[in-house]
Amino acid sequence: MIEYLEDIEEPEEISEEGTEVREMYEHHRIEADKGQLPLRIDKFLMTRLPNASRTKIQEAADAGCILVNDKAVKSNYKVKPNDIISVIMSYPKRDIEIIPENIPLDIVYEDEQVMVINKPAGMVVHPAFGHFSGTLVNALVWHLKDNPLFTTNDIRPGLVHRIDKDTSGLLVIAKTEQAKAHLALQFFNKTSDRKYVALCWGNLKEDTATITGHIGRHPVNRKIMSVYPDGSHGKQAVTHYKVIERLGYVNLVECILETGRTHQIRAHFKYIGHPLFNDAEYGGAEILKGTTFSKYKQFVNNCFQICPRQALHAKTLGFTHPVTGERLSFDSPLPEDMEQLIEKWRSYTSER
Numbered sequence: 204m205i206e207y208l209e210d211i212e213e214p215e216e217i218s219e220e221g222t223e224v225r226e227m228y229e230h231h232r233i234e235a236d237k238g239q240l241p242l243r244i245d246k247f248l249m250t251r252l253p254n255a256s257r258t259k260i261q262e263a264a265d266a267g268c269i270l271v272n273d274k275a276v277k278s279n280y281k282v283k284p285n286d287i288i289s290v291i292m293s294y295p296k297r298d299i300e301i302i303p304e305n306i307p308l309d310i311v312y313e314d315e316q317v318m319v320i321n322k323p324a325g326m327v328v329h330p331a332f333g334h335f336s337g338t339l340v341n342a343l344v345w346h347l348k349d350n351p352l353f354t355t356n357d358i359r360p361g362l363v364h365r366i367d368k369d370t371s372g373l374l375v376i377a378k379t380e381q382a383k384a385h386l387a388l389q390f391f392n393k394t395s396d397r398k399y400v401a402l403c404w405g406n407l408k409e410d411t412a413t414i415t416g417h418i419g420r421h422p423v424n425r426k427i428m429s430v431y432p433d434g435s436h437g438k439q440a441v442t443h444y445k446v447i448e449r450l451g452y453v454n455l456v457e458c459i460l461e462t463g464r465t466h467q468i469r470a471h472f473k474y475i476g477h478p479l480f481n482d483a484e485y486g487g488a489e490i491l492k493g494t495t496f497s498k499y500k501q502f503v504n505n506c507f508q509i510c511p512r513q514a515l516h517a518k519t520l521g522f523t524h525p526v527t528g529e530r531l532s533f534d535s536p537l538p539e540d541m542e543q544l545i546e547k548w549r550s551y552t553s554e555r
Contacts, residue, residue, distance in 0.1 A: 235286040244269065245278040248290065255292065259380070263292050266384030266525070291387055301330060301356050306342035311373065311533055316526050317386070318361075318376040321535045324512050328365040328374070330358050343376060350378055363387050364463070371538045372399070372517025377525070385525035390463070396521030399458040400447070400537060402480040402514035402544065403472050404491040407446055407454050414442040414471040418464040427484050428466045430474035440464040442471045450548040451555065452492035453480055457518075468515060480506070480544070482513035502551060510544040 233251055245260045248269075252260070263269050264278040268291040271280060282288070309321040320339065322328070327338045340358060347353040353360045361377040363386040377383035389395045416430040419437020431437050441461035448455040454477070458468050469485045472478055478487035490503050521532040537545070 241281040303345035304341040316382040324371040369512035373520040382525040398519040510540040
């Protein structure tokens with residue numbers, strides 16, 4: 204029996220701050236028959252998984268992405284009756300032309316296996332409907348044009364996770380199939396570290412707290428997500444936050460994702476009544492807190508112009524190197540628009 208787990212992608216117009224690896228990869232759960240004869244698992248999976256080559260299966264096994272009864276196995280493992288086999292693999296390549304584009308990249312780290320990119324706000328991560336050029340993938344295909352992983356028309360070469368077009372911050376890129384599978388497993392098992400910094404509307408009651416509530420597609424607007432606290436729809440989502448600075452009618456917060464659902468931070472803060480500042484899709488692009496004075500309204504409108512997007516930045520990223528086993532940690536400064544926005548609120552608060 205074969206069961207496909209979470210192997211339906213979100214619509215291409217949806218990307219997200221910390222999208223879980225479940226949405227970037229296909230997952231399979233296969234139960235061997237009672238009468239299964241001993242057979243190498245790579246040969247066994249070739250007959251069960253569509254579009255999966257033996258090389259791709261062996262690379263997944265080498266990266267620890269093939270589990271039998273919850274334990275990682277190598278490609279020479281002999282399948283036994285009633286074995287429960289779990290597989291994490293990248294989606295098959297699509298028939299779409301990826302145009303290499305000489306777009307400058309802010310490369311924080313690079314070696315033969317991985318790259319860490321500091322993505323600017325406004326850049327789409329991978330080609331999708333309405334965004335077939337100017338994406339991070341177009342830039343990567345140019346930058347890594349001699350790398351076999353980036354020479355085919357794959358809309359997600361080396362991508363392990365992604366962040367929104369209008370969210371800035373750190374992304375890790377795999378440069379080999381082995382690294383891609385290894386990193387995917389880390390994100391799937393939640394052993395990677397990610398912290399975000401955001402500016403939200405209002406004064407949060409607690410200095411530290413946890414937001415819980417299932418997240419699923421909005422019933423009417425399919426481009427955004429809603430929180431279902433009763434668990435009737437969507438998937439479990441947990442966001443931990445800490446207030447870094449209280450700036451009157453807005454708060455600067457640090458967020459740690461326990462899960463990585465689509466638009467998780469944005470949807471969760473909307474749910475608790477504190478949308479991210481200037482998040483148009485989640486109600487943060489209006490004056491939600493403050494006075495009725497026209498001078499204050501002008502101040503907030505100036506802030507919207509300074510940071511014309513949701514005030515959200517993927518600040519830190521940590522993971523285990525797929526080859527050396529070394530733990531790597533990276534930190535990125537807040538982008539200029541968010542720095543100016545925060546300084547403007549600091550000045551406003553101090554003057555009051």
